[in-house]
Structure formats: structure tokens, C-alpha cells
Amino acid sequence: MINKTIANAKEAVKDVFSNAVLMFGGFGLSGIPENCIKALLEKDLTGLTCVSNNAGVDDFGIGLMLKKRMVKKMISSYVGENAEFERQLLSGELEVELTPQGTLAERIRAGGAGIPAFFTPAGIGTEVAEGKEIREFDGKLYLMERWLKADFAFIKAWKGDTAGNLIYKGTARNFNPMMAAAGKITIAEVEELVPAGQLDPNQIHTPGIYVQRIFQGKDYEKRIEQRTVSEGRG
């Protein structure tokens, strides 16, 4: 079996270049590639386009890359938790392409699956539809959206094997599987890396064909944005 294993996050990001298009898995701070983001922060990069559902918070996740002025453009569905983001956006330093969440997920899926464009009802009658082709199918209006692909996709999984097969945990799966397929070079960091053959093929979420590099991550913080508890129940 092909071995995709590399030593660490530093090696994983060694050839990431300025002005590249990067994808980051995660929803909020759940399921984000913490190790790779840290390693990218050590590099001297500018002009990056980042595809990620959210933009992290001021002191964690992609928020740290914004703070270092590494990012030229964000393609996201919701960016509300980040004051530095707001400042850069209002001052014109940062460009943002807001995309409905389902459209974002499907654009990425389409990128990985070789579908250059598709029609969706999301955004009809709104500013999202401006400048886009609109067509009627069976009496309902739909707008055309294009695929998204990346030079590098950064994926966080729960378990992975040396062949690049991945298993996610809970809702930390989110955008990771589609992004894995949409990256020219896909880098997976996992909480537990095992030899090929130790994961049950029936349980694999992302087949190793999409993954070029895999490494065992460390020191996961897994920050929680809205710690919400119930009394007694649960």
C-alpha cells in the first residue's frame, strides 16, 4: 500500500506558496486543522485565498492568519466571530466572498468530483444571484454556481492510516470530506495514525486516494465557542 506518512506539520506545509488557494476543514473551531494552521503561521506567506466556512476567532484558527496579514481573500458563509476580520474588511485590506453554506459545501464537492458548475435555488431573488446565470427547471428558478478547487486542502480527521484513509468524529466531519477531494495537494492531520490495515474499510469516510500527505497531529486544543450545558439532563 502506498505510504503517505510525513513527519510533522512543518513538513506538511513546506511547499505552500504565497497567493495560493487554500481550503481549511472545520465548522467554527470544530474539526479545524490546528497543527497545519500553526505551521503556516511560521511561514512568510501573503496573498492567500482561504476557503473555509468560518474565519476562526481573533486568537485562534484562521483568525491568527488574518492577524499576520497572510490572507487576501476569504470564501466563507459566516464570518461573525472575528473583530480583526471586521477591521480588515472595512479598511479594504481583505476581500470576502460570502456564499450560502450549502452552496459552499456543494461548490467544494463539485470541485473534487469534476463538476464545473451546478444549479441551486439558494439565493434566488437575493444579491447572491447578481451576475449569475438563472434558469427555470420544472417551473422553479435556479442559479448557476461554479466549482471550487484548491492548491492545498488542510483536513483534520479523528483517525487515519498510512494509506491516507480517514475517519472523522461527531460533527467535526463538516467540510473536511469534500475539501479532501478538492485539493490538488491534500494534507490530513489526525489524532491517531495507524498502519494501513488497522482501520475497518467499511468505516472509512474519506478514501486515501484524495490524501497526499498524512501525519499524526499533537497538542489539540479543540476550543469550544459556545460551551452550553444543561442542568441534570443530558
Add this chain to the structure above:
Amino acid sequence: MLNKNQIAQRIAREVKNGQYINLGIGIPTLVANYIPDDLEVVLQSENGLLGIGPFPTEEKIDPDLINAGKQTITMVNGSALFSSAESFGMIRGGHVHLTILGAMEVSENGDIANWKIPGKMVKGMGGAMDLVASAENIIVAMQHCSKDGQSKLLKECTLPITGIRCVKKIVSDLAVLEILPEGGFKLLERAPGVSVEEIKSKTEGKLVVEGEIPEMVF
């Protein structure tokens, strides 16, 4: 007038046995507290879960298990996890029966505005546009008027639109209203102590009143 919990309580009466339901952030999330125990329903979280359970106890908190509002949650028995693409596939594909969400404005033909206020920081639409474009039944939880007394039930929305001709029913702090297919807010119920006259005066869009309008009972 209804408080937030009463709005949620009233909306919960719209829930039917066997439904798959997406609850938005804010008042809609509270609806889960009032769904009768004898109804079997499944709550969908658009980040990738069917089967949202109660919030966890301190010991059961799992950072890998959150809802679309990024709150920590639990899963009920029989839950299923999936990717965001699959999640919006089931939304777009019409498999989710009921969507409950908040709104800043609703127009008399069912347009909804709830994602952007000009001049304020744009946070993004999240999944709202996908949900309203596809759901077969959309119920909106909202305040009838803004803080300075302006009606939010309008002839036409003034804020940027999230989706067109999609809202079916509104539960506000003053009333329950249905959007008529030909346009107009049909008054169905009044909040306790609120008169038809008051609702009329606070609804800018076309209000349709037929016969006696019952008062809600809690």
C-alpha cells in the same frame, strides 16, 4: 404579548409526529424545549447531524459535537452524522419537513430578510439562504415591531432579502399569522391581552381578518 419562551411554546404546537425539523439560532432553538414527549421528531443540525439531543452535562461536553450555533450538544439514540454537503443535500432535496427560523422582516408575499443590515458589519448568511430556498414549510419566529415601534411585517422587505415567497406562517409576540398564497397576512390568533386593532395598527402589510380571532391559551 408573548415572551420568547411563549413564542417558542406556540410554535411547538405546529410540530407533527414523524417530522424532520431544522431549528435556527435564537428563539427557534427554544422550540425543542416545548415539543410534546409523545411526538417522535428528529432535529437536524446543518453542520452534519440528525438527532440533536439536550445540551450536555459538564462531564459529557464533547468539542467534536456542536450544533449550527456552535453550542455543545448531545445526540439522541438513532442519530446519524454526515458531511455538510450531505446535510445541505437533504435540505435542498426537500427531505427536511419543517424549518423554523428568525427574521428581521417578512413581506406579505412571504419574502424574508434576516441576514444583513446595510451599514452594519456583514457576518454572512450561513445556511439561511439554502434553508429558505428549499424547505416545504417555513415558520418564522419574530418580534412584530422593531424596538422603535416600526412594523416588521411589511408590504415589501426593506432589508436585503434572504429568500422570496417562502414563509408560510409567522408567530410574533402579538399574533399567529399565515401568509396567503395570493399575498397578505391572515390573522389566525391573538396573543393574550392583544386586540385585533393593535395588531392591525402594527402590521404595515396587508392584514386579512375574518370572523372572530381567538386568543392564544397557555
